[in-house]
Amino acid sequence: MDPYLVSVLSNIGMISFIALSAYLLLLTGEISFGQQAYFAISAYGSGIATAMWGWPFWAGLLWGATLAGLAATLVAIPTLRLRGLYFSIATLAFAEMVRLVFEIFTYQVEIDGELVGPDGSDGFRDIRYIYDSNVTAFEYMLVIYGLLALVLIGFFVLERARLGSVFRMIGEDPMLTEMQGLNATAYKVLAAAMAGVIAGIGGGLYAHLTTYVEPKIFNVMLGVHSLAYGLIGGLGTALGPLLGVGIDIGFLESIRAISGYRMIVFGGLVAVLLIIRPRGILDEATVHWLRRRWRRWIHAQD
């Protein structure tokens, strides 16, 4: 496969994790500007585990995602009492705090005569596990998409399970949910923890692909983008955020003719799209319609 294509696809895959993370919270009606915090925590956490402590890749990734999930839970407990915009701004404040802490966070050890580890604003170099283990870029892409597929399967199971409908119900009307005897806040904390883990998987994968992370990558732009992907692609299905990522990174990045004006075109497109479809391309009604068509088609085959 063409190396350029592999790198674009890998990028799409990794960003999809954080987009799905923001999407999961959107389902429960919460807008988070701060999922990049968990992406960052896991990128650093898993990087430290493999590059500095000599852990194997999978253990490092698991460790990073766990850290991200824990952090997300700890943040969710005090902030999810807040409603609407207050929650959104709290997530933003937390994510910026995380970024600024990484700007000053230094923790280095000497390995083979070289200092390895996060060095404040200079970032964290040499997270070389994948290259040292001779994993090719193509194989790593398969790892990314394998994990993404697992997460997506999780989403599809969720959509059909009771938990998924509780999440959507909270998003529609938290009061109604409470009146049915369900603790909406507890469910939201659960959703936030899951979203943290999902972002964490993406962050760990990211650190090992690029071998180098620096705090400024995890700025609020990443967070708002990941939120926007869900809304562009549509809130009706977990494929929506993926479509959003695909449109931005895959489609627009590949059109060279608009390279210098990409954001002018993209910004305008998104603005117009949201006028026509305020809940994205694959919104609930469209997904419902597609499902019906699909079922009818299956029946016709029988």
Next chain:
Amino acid sequence: MVDFIQNCLDGVMVGSSYALLAIGFTLIFGVMRRLNLSYGPSIMLGAFVGTLVYLEFQMGGFAVAVATVIGAVLAGIYVERLCFWAIRQGAAVASMVSSFAIWMQLEEIVTVFFPERTYPFPPLADRTAIEIGPFFLKLENLIMFACAAGLTVLLQVLLYRTRFGLALRAVSENPRAARFMGINIGRVTFWAFALASALGGVAAYLIIGTDAQITPLFGLWATFKGLIAMMLGGMGSIPGAILGGLLLGVVEAQSTWYLGTEYRDLAAYALLFLFLVFRPGGLMGQVAAERERAALRRV
């Protein structure tokens, strides 16, 4: 102690510009109950129009300020039409994401026309300082503070002494009732946007004038300073926006002095986070937040 007071003075001076940004934010939020992320970038575009006038026509001071305000108002109106007016009332998230998309767009438009990134801007005043006892006040900061204070008084008159002000406050308190009075909400929203953008334009001129240079990053900076100051003071409250701006300025000045520059933003965000968790209504909005919560309980 002298240091602490000096920091407070500096903080209040700089904070007065944050207060202007926060007032702009709060005006828009008040009438729409939606967040305009593109607020900073649209006044940044205005400031680049000012830069253009400064560089191309060699005009200074007042002309640049006027150009900045006009540019900011036009950009603000563009945002209002595309991201708020055109998107139906209920879709607050769509409006917000749309305003983010336009943010990206405005930033790229500026970088296409101004590829060097950093450009000179007419300085607000000579770099002189006024000595009062053991304290120093920079002349440019004093001018900024005086202008911000003057504008706030003007705004107060506009809001409490004019028909438009009455309509604007009615819409932010209860849009439904305002419509029964025959108030045209769309028109009030439009002019509130224009007013907020004009205030933002002045703030941009004052802030960039003290730096004597401008980059496209100003958009992001202004959005976040305004947003933090508004949240600290309490959403939708103008006295809150002023207090929030001043508090933010003082906290930044103190943390820079005692902890170092790298802790300045960290302190600001930490303060915001603590406020949100323990006092979500901000300095002034607590009453409103309590009432809202009580109303929710009643249902």
Next chain:
Amino acid sequence: MLEVQDVVTAYGKIEALKGVTLRVGEGQITCLLGPNGAGKTTLMLTITGILKPRRGSVRFHDKDITGQAPGGIVRAGIALVPENRLVFPEMTVAENLRAGAYSRTGSAASEIANDMEAMYNRFPRLRERSTQMAGTLSGGEQQMLSVARALMARPKLLLMDEPSLGLAPMIVEEIFQIVRDLHKDGTSIFLVEQNAHMALQVAHHFYLLEQGRVTFDGTPGEMAEDEVIQRAYLGTRQTA
């Protein structure tokens, strides 16, 4: 003076009004009864121009006002006392009154000041509280403010959407006294009520709205005799 002709108003696909025809006579108190969800508020919103009817017309003083902007309809002489009062809680009582006169672009400031004075004379309690925030008033006082605010537009026809809702019986009595006084001073009133007993004491003509249709049209005498209404709205103690 107000003629509603075959009006259909819909929210998306759901028709809340399915062809409503009624008229409000000059100098009269006309009352609209009906259960929750019958479309009473929708009708009010349609008359005031906030909702656009899909079909039919609204005429006021023989002029077609269908689909006009709310501001134009207020200027034409129709003001609404909304359901749940909806005062501006963080504005003073005086400012609330001034907001009521918002559409009177032609009036001089002194004229509006005179009218405010007249409101304070009519509702002395509002004068006492003129510099207080409206949100601090009691429910009954807020209802008075809401009525006074609507009157500040100098309406020829006053629409009142459930003015007795959620108020103590004593206050309800007071509100209906206000309705009588206003009528005596020559204001035509279109009253939406659930409290049929109170309405019977003041109204000259009744309509019953059910599921978006007018199902009864008659005088108070006819209404008191109608068996269905008897049971549903006036209700004897045994059935209640």
